[in-house]
Amino acid sequence: MKQHRILFINHVGALAGAEYCCLSIAAAYRATSQMLLFEDGPFRQALEKAGVPVTVVNAPDSLLSIRTSSGLASLKAIPALWQMAQQIAKASQGFDFICANSQKAFIAASLATLIGTPPLVWHLRDILTAKHFSGVNRRVAITLANNRAAQVWVASQATADAFIAVGGRPNLVKVMYDGIESDRFDQVTLEAATAVRQELKLENVPLVGLFSRLSPWKGQHVLIEALRSLPDVHGLLVGDALFGEQDYVAMIKEMAAGEDLADRIHWLGFRQDVPALMKACDIVIHASTEPEPCARIAIEGQLAQKPVIATAAGGMLEVIADRQSGRLVPPGDANALAAAIHELLNDQQLASTLAEQGMQSAATKFAPEVCLGAVDQALATLV
Known part of the structure; x- marks a missing residue:
């Protein structure tokens, strides 16, 4: 070069x-x-x-x-x-x-x-x-x-x-x-991922994670709504507002404050240990309601060898082939997102296949x- x-x-x-x-x-x-x-x-x-x-x-x-x-x-x-x-x-x-x-x-x-x-x-x-x-x-x-x-x-x-x-x-x-370098994800051991779960007191629960700044079009509200119909599933929201979107933060925190969600939504803010947090999740979620050029977080989820569920719009259609290297759902559709989460949590063979094929695709293409x-x-x- x-x-x-x-x-x-x-x-x-x-x-x-x-x-x-x-x-x-x-x-x-x-x-x-x-x-x-x-x-x-x-x-x-x-x-x-x-x-x-x-x-x-x-x-x-x-x-x-x-x-x-x-x-x-x-x-x-x-x-x-x-x-x-x-x-x-x-x-x-x-x-x-x-x-x-x-x-x-x-x-x-x-x-x-x-x-x-x-x-x-x-x-x-x-x-x-x-x-x-x-x-x-x-x-x-x-x-x-x-x-x-x-x-x-x-x-x-x-x-x-x-x-x-x-x-x-x-x-x-x-x-x-x-x-995107895969080394940061390859270096995270099973023991490190388990330690993250222990730190968060989430050792034995189904866990999904959305890693993004808090913003209306990043779709945190879609995931929160999807988790209403998945009573045993916990969600990590990793990130915070960057560009003065505090009204949205207040709104989604109010959404998550009800008795059915308050103990299952975990607000972590910005973190430096994203690879370990991703490895600790069962599924990585991309929920943007608008087309994105090429969401880095979905690629990182693949490199973390986790099944990724993403919005079927924009560049995500070039990152994920549905049911081959991940799952795609319509933008803003909380019911479809909930159904995809339920499917992967209850079909470990499918989840493992998508995680493996997603990792191979990301490691080659990106x-x-x-x-x-x-x-x-x-x-x-x-x-």
Whole structure:
């Protein structure tokens, strides 16, 4: 792999799925590359631990506070975007490429190309739907991509199709699945998983886990509703709100406070021992109500050698083949989710088969070397 000089850019300092995926690529190029963050946070710490040089240039609140669903209100962030564009243009000197890992980072970097920068790659990690992106934001992003980006990398064909459907140029798109290390999961012993169960006082109960930030479209409420009809099953909710979604957190905690659920829903917040927690579960759940590009958590569940039940939408259709490498259920359907959980808990042969075949599929399709090979090949076409 050629050590291209890449300036990676991300607008958040939080550590979520997109940041974990970017971390693995940035770490592979750490000898020659650098990360520019618009705010400080756990992502910086993870990058530094991986040996990736990091610079934090704090963006104005007027930029960081804008949501992708905002309409014309987004226009008030233009001065802040131009300010960040100047910082990016200055920081990019001496690099071969810029790789923007978020939409705000991409828009700022697009403006920077007007000043003078190396070729810009947008690592698009969202499915551009009206549900999450206002018409204004989609038009701005697509216009800039078509005119300022050298390539647009996407984590699934579903993401590519959505980009093209809203006007993105097909010749810009490079589909490359995220690379996820299996070592963290392979190293978790049965004894370690048993110890987690003992710590949580859940030694002898059926246990399912949903690992995601708490957000309406991540579907924690769907799992809670499904568990109402599964009186012996306990659920782990691992994660917390990241982007001011406290109203949703209050709502789902109220849902889970009834006598039929209060002792069976376990709120763990963000944890550093996700591999051990996954190994402790009988089933890993992905319950997003909207299409996702390629949910990392479902792939990790497969690497943990657990049967995964996921929403049949977006990139998940490329991660899981129903009844071959996992189970798929319709988005937002608590009854279907409950039925799938019941089926796997009561058919150990099926659960074991799906876990084994899911692990083999994930270890092949989402191997880090496959992702890095695709990155290197894509950049080679720009040289």
